[in-house]
Amino acid sequence: MEGLRDRTRRAVRAELASRALELFAERGFDETTVDDIAGAAGMSKRSFFRYFSTKEDALFGELETMGEQVAQEISARPPQEGPWECLHAVLRTWEARINAQVDVTRLVESTPALRTRLLHKRDEARTHIIRALTDRGVSQLEADLAAAAAGAALDTVAREWLRADGSTDRLALTDRVFAMLRPAFLS
Known part of the structure; x- marks a missing residue:
């Protein structure tokens, strides 16, 4: 507690x-x-x-713990679930939090120092996510690829959402982008 x-x-x-x-x-x-x-x-x-x-960190406060929280949620998913489906299910739950931050997204996209800091924070989060996937028995290579692809998917969703001035259903867009990438993770 x-x-x-x-x-x-x-x-x-x-x-x-x-x-x-x-x-x-x-x-x-x-x-x-x-x-x-x-x-x-x-x-x-x-x-x-x-x-x-730093003042950059004031903007990314939640992102500091996001990687750990996502990793915990990955660990709690059904063990038979594949890495891509697992990531999709977990990151889907984060979209509501992200969707509420259109001002932050616009600010980050328009400020090079913030974009750089965001990339650093995402790398830290990705490390936790990769570890959680490998703990589920996923190979290091596949875990790294899945985490990187999921990050790219969320970046693509964010850019498309901004192009639509926040009027697009971000969750539906997330589902669409993850579905587009899904065949790469089927073997």
């Missing part, structure tokens, strides 16, 4: 992330400083750094 300290820390991180996003949307990412974010949240710059290492 999560303690009070952990819940408080999570709440403060969420508040900082929310303030950061508001300021990034209003002023632009490069024009917003850590001092601006900390001030908007009523804290000092030093306090900000207790919660995040």
Whole structure:
């Protein structure tokens, strides 16, 4: 069970992330400083750094734990399920969270520093996902390929969703893209 300290820390991180996003949307990412974010949240710059290492991390707070959470969900899936079906089922559940963040997606797509940081965070998450797949008996090669393909599928979904200005059913689009890639994982 999560303690009070952990819940408080999570709440403060969420508040900082929310303030950061508001300021990034209003002023632009490069024009917003850590001092601006900390001030908007009523804290000092030093306090900000207790919660995040960089201002980029304030935007990607949930992504830090995503890889671990996805890996746990993969481990909980039926053992007879193939790696592609397993990834599809788990990542499908994440679409609702991702779908709610059109502003973050637009900001990341338009800011090179954020795109770079996102790639780094995704690599960290992919490591957890690959480990969870290999723990299910999937070869390292197939686990790596499935995780990379799933990441590419979600990137494609995000770009198409942005082209449609967030009006496309993202879950249906995710299902469509995973179905397009599925034959590559049938042997």
